[in-house]
Amino acid sequence: MLKRSKFLWVLLVGALFFSLLVGCSDTKTDEGSGSDSESDGGSSDEGSEDDSIDVGIILPTRDEPRWVQDEQRFRDAIADSDYTTEILFSQGSSANELQNVETLISRGIDVLIMSPHDGDAAGAAAKAASMEGIKVISYDRLITNTDAVDYYVTFDSFAVGEAQGQYLIDNTDGSGIPLYLYAGASSDNNAFLFFEGAWSVLQPKIADGTFVVANSSAAEELSSKNELTRDELGQILNQVTTNWDPNEAINKAQTHLTSAGAELKGDVAVLAPNDGTARSIADTFSSDSEVSSYIITGQDAEKASIQYIIDGKQSMTVFKDVRRLVEDAMGMAITILDGSDPETTGSYDNGAVDVPALQSEVITVDQANVEAELIESGYYEASEFTGLE
Numbered sequence: 001m002l003k004r005s006k007f008l009w010v011l012l013v014g015a016l017f018f019s020l021l022v023g024c025s026d027t028k029t030d031e032g033s034g035s036d037s038e039s040d041g042g043s044s045d046e047g048s049e050d051d052s053i054d055v056g057i058i059l060p061t062r063d064e065p066r067w068v069q070d071e072q073r074f075r076d077a078i079a080d081s082d083y084t085t086e087i088l089f090s091q092g093s094s095a096n097e098l099q100n101v102e103t104l105i106s107r108g109i110d111v112l113i114m115s116p117h118d119g120d121a122a123g124a125a126a127k128a129a130s131m132e133g134i135k136v137i138s139y140d141r142l143i144t145n146t147d148a149v150d151y152y153v154t155f156d157s158f159a160v161g162e163a164q165g166q167y168l169i170d171n172t173d174g175s176g177i178p179l180y181l182y183a184g185a186s187s188d189n190n191a192f193l194f195f196e197g198a199w200s201v202l203q204p205k206i207a208d209g210t211f212v213v214a215n216s217s218a219a220e221e222l223s224s225k226n227e228l229t230r231d232e233l234g235q236i237l238n239q240v241t242t243n244w245d246p247n248e249a250i251n252k253a254q255t256h257l258t259s260a261g262a263e264l265k266g267d268v269a270v271l272a273p274n275d276g277t278a279r280s281i282a283d284t285f286s287s288d289s290e291v292s293s294y295i296i297t298g299q300d301a302e303k304a305s306i307q308y309i310i311d312g313k314q315s316m317t318v319f320k321d322v323r324r325l326v327e328d329a330m331g332m333a334i335t336i337l338d339g340s341d342p343e344t345t346g347s348y349d350n351g352a353v354d355v356p357a358l359q360s361e362v363i364t365v366d367q368a369n370v371e372a373e374l375i376e377s378g379y380y381e382a383s384e385f386t387g388l389e
């Protein structure tokens with residue numbers, strides 16, 4: 001008798017241990033790959049046994065304020081939704097991204113909203129989702145060279161670059177102005193679009209001698225050509241990429257300034273691709289005693305860059321209203337979940353197919369309109385900044 005109850009007890013403890021193990025592995029799955037991730041509530045399913053979700057959202061990295069901002073805007077947008085969502089970060093790794101997609105597939109998603117870390121590499125993840133009948137929406141960055149993308153929600157990225165280039169033209173005087181060019185990561189299709197847009201307006205001003213390219217032999221060689229092929233754009237990007245990494249931007253800027261002669265210093269113009277790299281490059285240029293002034297671009301309206309603009313350390317940013325992008329992406333996802341076809345405004349060739357796209361506009365922001373565009377519009381609170389009048 002005693003023996004038998006001991007056996008039962010061992011069985012019971014064993015079963016308890018097993019159920020704990022299963023519980024642990026569930027939690028682990030929820031954490032996603034390479035990231036802190038959270039399931040988002042605001043859902044009718046919250047707290048129920050069924051932990052399946054409707055919409056999976058994958059963002060490239062939590063290390064850049066731009067994407068943390070997107071996460072927050074998604075959370076705000078879905079707070080009162082009837083649909084369940086989960087946001088995972090890939091932390092700059094395509095392997096994490098694929099694992100995150102597999103996790104979301106296993107959670108039963110019907111729609112995947114994904115901003116890829118690397119546009120080409122994300123094709124495998126998009127395919128895995130598409131093969132399960134999941135609709136794939138490329139978010140902000142295009143997933144390239146695959147037919148497994150159903151829609152693209154984006155800002156007008158060519159216009160972002162155009163606005164940056166035009167700002168440099170409108171805010172410099174004279175001729176022979178040294179122009180330092182920087183770009184994003186060539187694994188990101190947007191980096192090409194931004195640079196292409198900037199080049200479309202800067203090139204005639206390089207060709208007529210208003211600007212002198214200071215840091216790219218490839219750009220100098222192509223300076224008589226207004227429309228560049230992807231390969232030609234790639235040649236310039238290879239020389240001036242920051243890989244979207246502020247530290248790489250500092251290293252590149254230091255190297256360029258070290259090798260530049262006095263004729264490439266003085267009053268200079270700098271095409272910086274986004275706010276994170278702009279702040280690093282601005283700090284590097286401002287600490288060079290031979291640089292008397294610099295005009296520098298950016299994009300994303302990151303809080304730290306808004307402060308830099310107020311303080312006169314960064315000249316401009318291109319404001320991309322993430323509330324709008326999130327609204328478009330979630331609106332599209334809900335239309336799909338409701339069984340209808342979402343509206344689009346055009347299409348983007350991703351190298352394999354024309355992806356139907358919904359695009360929104362961007363706004364140039366500098367000291368003159370920073371309050372109107374970012375504070376009075378309710379995007380940020382005045383109390384988040386110092387030195388506002």
Ligand code: BGC
Pocket residue numbers: 064066140141184188190191244274275299300
């Ligand atoms: C986004 C930018 C961002 C950059 C670096 C681009 O694809 O459009 O807003 O600054 O990636 O993350």
